[in-house]
Amino acid sequence: MGLNAVQLEKIMDGIHFQVRRFDKNEQVVYAGDSCTELMLVLSGSVKGEMADYTGKTIKIEDIEAPRPLAAAFLFGKNNRFPVNVIANEAVSLLCISRPEFLKILQKDQRILTNYLNSISSRAQFLSSRIKFLSFKTIRQKIAHYLLELAGDRLAVVELPLSQAQLAEFFGVTRPALARAMGELVAEGLVQTQRRTIRILDKQKMNDLLKG
Amino acid sequence: MGLNAVQLEKIMDGIHFQVRRFDKNEQVVYAGDSCTELMLVLSGSVKGEMADYTGKTIKIEDIEAPRPLAAAFLFGKNNRFPVNVIANEAVSLLCISRPEFLKILQKDQRILTNYLNSISSRAQFLSSRIKFLSFKTIRQKIAHYLLELAGDRLAVVELPLSQAQLAEFFGVTRPALARAMGELVAEGLVQTQRRTIRILDKQKMNDLLKG
DNA sequence: GCAAAAGTGTACCAAATGTTACAAACCGGA
């Protein structure tokens, strides 16, 4: 973060790289392709799609400039792309081979730090996601989610997602989520007014997580 | 990987570090502590424990020499240890501050590569674990697990885990796992003889994953 | 201000899994 053109030019001096352009809907990489280069989205955006077992594809995520593509797969044991990548629009990608990229990392500490931060944050995100998925019941997921959102201080929280989005995030159906929420209300643990939720009994909410 | 004493000495030249020793059962770090140093287990082993919401602690993992401690938390957005770390036995730790460690990474490409590989592999592992957890039914988990184990060629696989261990890995109860397996047998998709499993119909097994 | 769309609360039944219990098959050592 925070590199100007002059600094960039200095860093890229003596580094081999190439810029590739793709048109809208053009396939950038195929799932299973070997991942030997760092690919950076310079302009435009691409989407990662995973081939469903049925053959139909589902979108995993959008990657917009200036983010890297599959940063966790350039290194590590598995060097094959897990997804198909397709251009959302006209897009240009900066491609740098692994050895060249290592040179850059060794040359500039800011880039090294940024890259380490990026993949570390991803590992942390995945880790917290797994912790979340390990809660068995919907009640537990709600309790964990609300307590996290409220922190130590607050008793009233505003949901940042619609019920349907929240249900998808939880990996459950919307009616099931509404039902579980309704039970918590009936038991006097929370009060709800559409997206506004007041936590009445944090102690009991915590108890839910004991399993 | 693959650094001898002379090489190490050369790398560590001019680097500030310290070696700390802990006795058995001594607490090495507290959950919530800020993580500003790389900590490397030189000898002995430590365990990571998470404080349950009940107050009781559960063991997360053992870390033995020569592995690093919480490598994903030295960088990234969240720089606080997620777990308590306690010495399993007399243990010595090599501690290097983040700036000093960055110096090392810039100085030696092998260490840089090793470190990048380590974090990346972890992210990949977590990612595949999430994919696995996202299968809804036990049948799907079994199918995915067996197909992965068998690969393209084999039809007969030997389970490396007991049914109880497998159930825990799947995050389900043992009887439920046995029941689901029994149904697959009844439907003629597999044959089982305790831990030995023959996949009779790979096509149908694949179809299960379509959901 | 009205109509359409989106979001929410609730009910019903079906499907999947957890819980508990017990019997049968295996395995190791005396």
Next chain:
DNA sequence: TCCGGTTTGTAACATTTGGTACACTTTTGC
């Protein structure tokens, strides 16, 4: 060989969640 512990197979019942449908409320766009 026999015995005890472990692993595996199975059953009955309770609980949780998914699937679907529908009424109601709120927001959005015209």
